Amino acid sequence: MRESTLWFWHIIAGAVIFVFLGLHMFIMHLESILGFLGLGYGGDVTSAQSVFMRSQQGFYMVTYIVLLGAALYHGLYGFRNILFELSLSRTLEKIINWFFALGGLALFIYGTYVTVFIFFNPTAV
Amino acid sequence: MSETSAPEVQSSDLKVIKNVTFEILRYSPEKDEAPRAQKFQVPVIKGMTVLDGLLWIKENLDASLAYRSSCRMGVCGSCGMFINGLPRLACNNQIVHLNADTITIKPLPNYNIIRDLVPDLEGFFDKHESIQPYMIREQVEELNNPTGEFFQSPDELVDYIQFAYCIKCGLCLSACPTVATDDNFIGPQALAQAYRYNVDSRDEGAKEREEELYSSHGVWRCHFAGACSDVCPKGVDPAFAIQLLKQNMFMQKLHVHKQKPATHVIPWVAEHIPNEKIPKAPERTVK
Known part of the structure; x- marks a missing residue:
């Protein structure tokens, strides 16, 4: 049942990635449409200034953190599953579980820290 | 004549x-x-x-x-x-x-x-046995000393009948790319049989099969390559059964899973009245 719960969140994370990655693609590649709708930035969306401007907005900060969590979980769980198909011993499976869980958590904390730090310290960059 | x-x-x-x-x-x-x-x-x-x-x-x-x-x-x-x-x-x-x-x-x-x-099909049959491929009932007394028959409608039969055609030839496991790398993967045959019993209206053993079925080498390891269904000589579709097992668990997690009603027992037919339109069987030739 534990595996079912992990898989359930894997699917949910996939759905979250689909939505947020769609949003990312829309912002990055369809800026002319956004501009037409009055939602554009009026400049190059890939420029450092534009990226910095977005990271100052609460909506984007939350979006980045949710996308980071979903992508990390989805990717690491998928990679762990691929490794599990190599007929590993139970001990090695446990080591892999802990490695991915702790590694994923560390990356998430670090990524969240950077996002939140930039949001609250606009002069730091 | x-x-x-x-x-x-x-x-x-x-x-x-x-x-x-x-x-x-x-x-x-x-x-x-x-x-x-x-x-x-x-x-x-x-x-x-x-x-x-x-x-x-x-x-x-x-x-x-x-x-x-x-x-x-x-x-x-x-x-x-x-x-x-x-x-x-x-x-x-x-x-x-x-x-x-x-x-x-x-x-x-x-x-x-x-x-x-x-x-050597020993591992194949061990996997088959691990998912308890038989009728499990809460009323053990009724199973041991039946007072009637467990009712099943034709629609309920359709839910699982195609999976009951499995002849345990083992072709599906030999075609499965996941079995090729993961010896511990339960495999399409056993998983399809688990589904066959789980959806059988007379069975109440879905909870007992869960541990094996949804383990780290259970249904979630299936990549849906579909090779098992392609090679089955009896037209069973194990890949489909595995996807349905996944769907059932996902719905269960969302708390929208439709609970199967328990099958009731219907009494034996007291007196058999043969249909007059059906001709009688001929005498046995071997006594």
Whole structure:
């Protein structure tokens, strides 16, 4: 049942990635449409200034953190599953579980820290 | 009353159509270090199956050739082999239909070889047994001392009937790419049978099967390659059953899973009144 719960969140994370990655693609590649709708930035969306401007907005900060969590979980769980198909011993499976869980958590904390730090310290960059 | 007799065998039916080379992988653990290929020339007649070819070789060329077979009609599932690159039943495939001058026969992949074309199916049956492929009821007393029959409607039968056609030939496991890398994966056969019993309206054992079914080597390891369904000689669709098992668990997690109503017991039919329109069965010829 534990595996079912992990898989359930894997699917949910996939759905979250689909939505947020769609949003990312829309912002990055369809800026002319956004501009037409009055939602554009009026400049190059890939420029450092534009990226910095977005990271100052609460909506984007939350979006980045949710996308980071979903992508990390989805990717690491998928990679762990691929490794599990190599007929590993139970001990090695446990080591892999802990490695991915702790590694994923560390990356998430670090990524969240950077996002939140930039949001609250606009002069730091 | 008309009398029907067996159709006469025409001499043209027994005429040799062509000679085909059987390239068979031989392996005798006490003699060989590794499997080796051996070629045999087989005269093919109309309607001859690959199994007939193997029988002909055993009778006429090499009596030491080992393979499993029993019913000769795709029912028992004994003669599963890797024929011309696909897991197939030897009795279910006519040589001319393979449309080849050389027929390569190997034991089923993903199994250890006992001898020649005989795979070791012990692990396969262990996996099958692990999902408790039998009726589980909370009313154990009713199972042991039945007072009637568990009711099942024709619609409820349709829910699982296609999965009940499994003959346990093991072809699906030999075609499965996940089984090829993960020995611990339960495999399509056992998973399809778990689904077959879980959706059976008379069964109440879904909870008991959950631990094995949804373990780290259970349904979630299936990549949905669909090879199992492609090679099944009985038209069972194990890949579909696995997706339905996944769907059921996902819905259960979302708390929108439809709970199966318990089947009630209907009493025995006290007095059987035969339908007059159905003619009586003839007398038994064997006493």
